[in-house]
Amino acid sequence: AQTVTQSQPEMSVQEAETVTLSCTYDTSESDYYLFWYKQPPSRQMILVIRQEAYKQQNATENRFSVNFQKAAKSFSLKISDSQLGDAAMYFCAYRSAVGGGADGLTFGKGTHLIIQP
């Protein structure tokens, strides 16, 4: 079974600064997908960014980018120019690509990101 570990229960950053959230995972599979979801106090689960394991290039979405290190099984999220609206819980998630990728997501425990004005 796959596991996802987020070792930072809470992170704090000054507005406009850059912050990196850590995620490691354990799997014996070679093909899979990784995701970062954001959960604000409204409790919506919002997809931030995704990475296909077969792609070497790191995914980017505006101010959000990842550092995907497949050999190290590491998938960190970098948020540049932090904004007050970025304050939320951030969850790292894994999905197998075996069997058509129909499996559900395995989530980490989350990192609570605080933005200091």
Added chain:
Amino acid sequence: DAGVIQSPRHEVTEMGQEVTLRCKPISGHNSLFWYRQTMMRGLELLIYFNNNVPIDDSGMPEDRFSAKMPNASFSTLKIQPSEPRDSAVYFCASRMTGLNQPQHFGDGTRLSIL
């Protein structure tokens, strides 16, 4: 476009009562997932369906939990009888077939069992 729709948004009931949570996936999505979120255990997959067929229910905690998907546009998660430890936020998510397709989540149902 309408997203995944869950109802009710909040549910408060007494232990022993039957609870039914409802989900309408995004039209055209053929995979549906039920998750539970608690402080202690985080987000856990309970069950998922492909083309209305349950594929993996190994995450369902006990026989008190059951899920159905009678058609492509509706699913229910039922707890009978409910217990205080079932209190959690329950999410439904759906996705389209295709390896690169992400899951889209509903807003969740906050369930409180007194």
